[in-house]
Structure formats: structure tokens, C-alpha cells
Amino acid sequence: GALRYDNAPIWSRLVALAGGPGARFVVLATASENPERSAALAVAALEAHGAKAEPLPVAPRLENVDLAQATRDPQLIARVAAARGVFFTGGAQERIVDTLQPGGRATPLLEAIHDVLVRGGVIAGTSAGAAVLSRVMFRDATDVLAVMKGALRDGHEVDCGLGFAGPDLFVDQHFLARGRLGRMLPLMQSHGLRTGLGVEEDSATILRGARRSSRAETDC
Secondary structure (H helix, E strand, O other), rough: OOOOOHHHHHHHHHHHHHHOOOEEEEEEOOOOOHHHHHHHHHHHHHOOOOOOOEEEEOOOOOOOOOHHHHOOOOOHHHHOOOOOEEEEEOHHHHHHHHHHOOHHHHOOOHHHHHHHHHHEEEEEEEOHHHHHOOEEEEOOOOOOHHHHHHOEOOOOOOOEEOOOOOOOOEEEEEOOOOOOOHHHHHHHHHOOOOOOOOOOOOOOOOOOOOOOOOOHHHHH
């Protein structure tokens, strides 16, 4: 959550995990209110540590972009296929899942991103980009007290994430700064999840051995 662009240890580690200097990254600012700016900042941070990074123009807030077409565009899919890393910026996580996984169905672009992980590449994100990594995610649950009282409606407070972290791990972000332990525990209990990862501001966790979940596992 809230990863700073001058946090050299994290950005340099991302590049190293993707293969070191020259590693190719694609950046998706799909969640952002200002995707051009967010993508440019993430690209600059990655390139400052030796990566070759480029933004993918797939975001609801970009003008004149047909998202249904973009998520099936062979050229964009090829750019993902050539990458060793994918980075999701922050914003609103529902924009990511609604774009890449509309109606719970993976688009060809999302399939290509999953293949990066299968090939041993790096999938990373901050804030909203971290929230989508697990099988289940909070979609819009800013009222922690309401969640503690049982407000966990599918498609409202809760939604399906993209499943990069596997079927059993739940990820939440801005964890201590926004007091989110109180909303994590009810969700984990309701979905039978035993392990939760709360990511604090300007920090990161490396998950090794993650695999693509099957369709049965990603249903939530």
C-alpha cells in the first residue's frame, strides 16, 4: 500500500526478481483516476533501477479506449507475453477486476498476465494493485464497522480477485494506517481463509512459489 516511488530497496528488488537489468515490465494503471500519470511514475521508478518498462493503455479513465477490444488486442497481449514482470498501480481495485475479469471471466489479456507468473515472472502491485492479487478481495468496503457487523455482500463489499497469490491467501492493503484488521478477520472467516496478509504503507512482501489457481479455486 502507498509504495513510494523513491523506495529504492523495493523497486530494485522487483527488477532483480524479474531477471535484473534489462528485465521487461509492463505497467497497468487500470485502477488509477489519472492512469497516464500513474503509469509514467511507475515506469520511471522501474527504469531507474534497470528495467525496460512500458505502460499498457488499458484503463477506464483513459479517453478513447475500448476496454473490451483492448483486453483482446493481439499487440497488447504480445507485449505482456514478452515481459518478465507486470506491475499494477493503485486506485480503485474494482476497475481492475471489471476490466480484466468482467463478469468473473478472464480476458485474453489476463490470461497472458497469468502466463507471466507461470513462466517464473513477477506479478506485483501497490494499493489496489495489491488487493487484486488474492482470490477474494474487498471491492468497496471503506466502512470497517459495517463489515464487522456482517456487511459482506458479493459485488459490493467483496468481489473475486485475480488469484495470483493462490487460493488460500487473503491480501489487504494500507493495513495499519487505515485500521483494517477489523475488516480482514470477518472476511477470512466467511470465506474459510486461514492466512491473511496485511500490507502496510510503503512496504512489500515477496511470495514465492505462487501458482495459477484453477477456475474452481478462483470462484469466490
